Amino acid sequence: MSSAGVSDQSWTGTALVVGAGGIGSAVALELSQRFPELTVLTCGRQGPPDQDLKIDLEDDASLDHFTGALQARGDRLRLLFNCSGRLHGPELQPEKRLKQVNRRQLEQQFAINAIAPVLLARAVEPLLKRDQPFHFASLSARVGSIGDNRSGGWYGYRAAKAAQNQLLRCLSLEWSRRWPQTTVTLLHPGTTDTELSKPFQSFVPAEKLFSPQRAAGHLIDVLVRQTPETTGRFLAWDGQEIVW
Ligand SMILES: NC(=O)c1ccc[n+]([C@@H]2O[C@H](COP(=O)([O-])OP(=O)(O)OC[C@H]3O[C@@H](n4cnc5c(N)ncnc54)[C@H](OP(=O)(O)O)[C@@H]3O)[C@@H](O)[C@H]2O)c1
Secondary structure, eight states, X not given: OOTTSOOGXXXXXXXXXXXXXXXXXXXXXXXXXXXXXXXXXXXXXXXXXXXXXXXXXXXXXXXXXXXXXXXXXXXXXXXXXXXXXOSOBTTBOOOSSGGGOOHHHHHHHHIIIIIHHHHHHHHHGGGOOTTSOEEEEEEOOGGGOSTTOOSOOOHHHHHHHHHHHHHHHHHHHHXXXXXXXXXXXXXXXXXBOSTTTGXXXXXXXXXXXXXXXHHHHHHXXXXXXXXXXXXXXXXXXXXXXXXX
16 A cells, blocks of 8 residues: 555556656656556656657647657556646746736746646547546646635736636546546645745745655645546645635
């Protein structure tokens, strides 16, 4: 039995970890250590030389190629964990006020934080089997909760994560009818020490800043507890439900 009390026996086949950044790399390592029977593949657009499958989530041709590459491998997919995302970049800063909101930055935020996860689901759907369990998890963020938004700011990132939540909630409902063994879960990792959070860590108390390894452990604990009956939820690292 795993630490979460779920039988490890069912965790066989192939796990795809998409976006092997800070959290994604730790998730891939944790999965391979916890479930030795699972073949864990990391997928991204550049990444380490040992990256298994190339994919640029903002490029339709690359998504199509990804489907073809998976079909050619003949993998039995057990799990896909989308750990990609973006908060800031060379020409992208989270907005503090309305004046800083602009079309280009909103499009950048939506491209990876909202549109990419649902297109990734579309890319792997041809590999699903009606009688085989499949977990689809994607990293969202608590700040994407509309009900929990008490401080404003970060317009684009918040809105894109909220849009991801809605898109994947739709997916969970459709898949529960068409692929009854699937689960779709939106996860908040907690503030984690990665490149993404680095510029914003000064406001975070040390005990609330997780290492990627700790975040990965929590996230997998939550994920392995999901069943088709609990599909379509937005959960924090400790398993608590987050208001949409
Ligand atoms: N860290 C936190 O405190 C925190 C808190 C709440 C939520 N989250 C969420 O957790 C997720 C992972 O964040 P992280 O902290 O691990 O960030 P990270 O270290 O910056 O990793 C992000 C990953 O996304 C990949 N990515 C971005 N655009 C891509 C594209 N077009 N195609 C393929 N891959 C792409 C990056 O790859 P490249 O190297 O190619 O750019 C990178 O591997 C994000 O969704 C983030 O919003 C993080």
